Amino acid sequence: MRDVAIIASAQAVNTATTTATPVEMLIPVVNQVLANAGMARSDIGFWCHGSCDYMTGQPFSFVSAVDALGAWPPIIESHVEADGAFALYEAWMKIQTGEVDTALVFGNGRSSSGDINRILTLQLDPYVVGPLWPDDRSIAAMQARACLEAGVITERAMAQIAARNHHNALTNPVALRRGEHSVEQLLAAPLVASPLRELDCPAHSDGVTAVIIAAGDRARSLRARPAWIRGIDHRIESQNLGNRSMTTLPSAVIAAQKAGVANDKIDVAELHAPYTHQELLLTAALGLGESTSINPSGGALCANPMMSAGLARFAEAAARIMDGSADRALGHASSGPWLQQNLVCVLEGE
Amino acid sequence: MSDDVLRIRTPIGIKYQYSAGPRVSSHLIGLMEGRFVGKRCPSCHLVYMPPRNGTCAKCGCLLGEDVEVGQRGTITTFCVVNVPFLGQTIKIPYVAATILLDGADMGMQHLIQEVEATEVRMGMRVEPVWRPREEWQPSMENVLYFRPTGEPDAPYESYAGQL
Ligand SMILES: [Zn+2]
Numbered sequence: 481m482r483d484v485a486i487i488a489s490a491q492a493v494n495t496a497t498t499t500a501t502p503v504e505m506l507i508p509v510v511n512q513v514l515a516n517a518g519m520a521r522s523d524i525g526f527w528c529h530g531s532c533d534y535m536t537g538q539p540f541s542f543v544s545a546v547d548a549l550g551a552w553p554p555i556i557e558s559h560v561e562a563d564g565a566f567a568l569y570e571a572w573m574k575i576q577t578g579e580v581d582t583a584l585v586f587g588n589g590r591s592s593s594g595d596i597n598r599i600l601t602l603q604l605d606p607y608v609v610g611p612l613w614p615d616d617r618s619i620a621a622m623q624a625r626a627c628l629e630a631g632v633i634t635e636r637a638m639a640q641i642a643a644r645n646h647h648n649a650l651t652n653p654v655a656l657r658r659g660e661h662s663v664e665q666l667l668a669a670p671l672v673a674s675p676l677r678e679l680d681c682p683a684h685s686d687g688v689t690a691v692i693i694a695a696g697d698r699a700r701s702l703r704a705r706p707a708w709i710r711g712i713d714h715r716i717e718s719q720n721l722g723n724r725s726m727t728t729l730p731s732a733v734i735a736a737q738k739a740g741v742a743n744d745k746i747d748v749a750e751l752h753a754p755y756t757h758q759e760l761l762l763t764a765a766l767g768l769g770e771s772t773s774i775n776p777s778g779g780a781l782c783a784n785p786m787m788s789a790g791l792a793r794f795a796e797a798a799a800r801i802m803d804g805s806a807d808r809a810l811g812h813a814s815s816g817p818w819l820q821q822n823l824v825c826v827l828e829g830e
Numbered sequence: 831m832s833d834d835v836l837r838i839r840t841p842i843g844i845k846y847q848y849s850a851g852p853r854v855s856s857h858l859i860g861l862m863e864g865r866f867v868g869k870r871c872p873s874c875h876l877v878y879m880p881p882r883n884g885t886c887a888k889c890g891c892l893l894g895e896d897v898e899v900g901q902r903g904t905i906t907t908f909c910v911v912n913v914p915f916l917g918q919t920i921k922i923p924y925v926a927a928t929i930l931l932d933g934a935d936m937g938m939q940h941l942i943q944e945v946e947a948t949e950v951r952m953g954m955r956v957e958p959v960w961r962p963r964e965e966w967q968p969s970m971e972n973v974l975y976f977r978p979t980g981e982p983d984a985p986y987e988s989y990a991g992q993l
Contacts, residue, residue, distance in 0.1 A: 501851035504884045507892055521890060537846035544883050550890025594846045611840040
């Protein structure tokens with residue numbers, strides 16, 4: 481295995497709407513991550529992009545994203561129809577092949593182009609569940625209800641998670657939603673999809689995240705304290721909701737095991753949990769304890785740029801290693817209903 | 831079995847709001863005024879008309895200042911459409927051409943009319959025929975087609991870089 485590290489990241493300020501085209505949104509962030517790494521476009525060996533055509537409603541919309549890269553002379557480039565974190569996994573693989581030493585990974589999405597809660601319905605199975613048009617909140621609410629009834633969570637614990645994430649987002653300049661809320665205030669708020677309240681649900685946003693990864697000494701030459709990827713693993717639950725556990729996340733358990741989460745103490749974890757109850761499920765599945773600081777950025781609850789929020793978690797976790805405030809961090813990205821897909825990455829300082 | 835379900839219909843519909851972006855907007859506003867407004871790349875200085883998605887793909891940067899081009903242009907290459915197809919509205923044979931508007935560095939596709947298909951050639955000078963002003967929309971469809979101006983052909987060297 482080649483040692484590979486995250487050496488730089490950049491994020492756009494998350495917004496509720498934007499008039500710029502997706503590629504117009506990308507260019508400033510691609511420029512920023514290169515500047516943060518002290519690199520030029522010509523220094524990048526591989527480019528990998530995560531996005532989803534359903535976000536823009538345009539087939540092959542990802543092709544225009546290449547316009548942000550300056551693909552002349554020709555570049556080596558790939559795309560995943562998924563969050564940018566899954567593009568990072570591909571780029572990590574690409575570096576493992578030995579073909580390239582550096583990769584720029586980016587994910588972007590404009591959630592405001594359509595009704596995101598309805599667009600996400602299209603990821604459900606198209607024969608049995610999809611035609612009923614349950615929206616994203618309703619699907620998540622079913623899971624939260626099952627967890628409450630099983631005694632896995634409480635509404636108070638969900639409110640505590642909402643309060644902590646919104647508090648943490650006060651110091652995150654790119655978050656869309658932030659603020660101080662008491663648990664009592666949160667519990668008094670009206671339900672939007674029982675048992676979920678507005679602040680139990682993600683702040684869907686328009687956003688972009690870009691990350692640069694590099695191998696071995698190349699990483700050391702570019703960053704004083706790179707965030708080394710010590711373990712990375714992706715596991716998927718059944719796409720059939722009827723075959724799924726509503727109260728546990730077996731795929732996250734396996735991913736955490738394969739990524740070596742339990743090998744040592746985790747100082748910081750950035751979890752891609754769009755809904756409050758999902759953070760609790762993930763914390764349990766990943767085996768995280770009291771000593772781990774969860775979502776110092778405010779997480780996906782405070783800014784959920786579709787196709788970029790998972791990569792943003794990796795960027796936030798890596799930032800804590802690079803600035804020396806953590807020695808061991810966990811980045812997590814998810815996708816699909818009820819956290820169907822789980823990608824876990826363990827990052828360490830040297 | 832005869833009562834197996836072999837097929838179901840599950841119609842889907844999602845509404846999207848399309849945003850042209852600030853850079854393409856000036857181009858679309860230009861079309862509402864009967865003008866061709868492109869944009870210059872601040873890095874390689876090429877003039878894009880239309881301004882694509884607001885970016886120069888070669889440089890990977892946002893396009894800069896507005897540049898009005900045309901209205902006349904030169905046919906750089908073309909094809910004669912002889913094949914009938916469903917929904918065809920124009921009498922065949924007709925010509926679809928790549929037109930390099932004067933002052934632009936990027937060709938655009940449009941229809942050539944008011945000339946026999948056999949007479950269309952590379953280097954031919956053409957001009958737009960606009961729809962009546964009251965029908966104008968923020969769309970290139972404001973131009974019905976291009977037709978020959980009768981000027982002498984442009985020299986090959988003037989558009990060789992486009993081929
Ligand atoms: Zn350029």
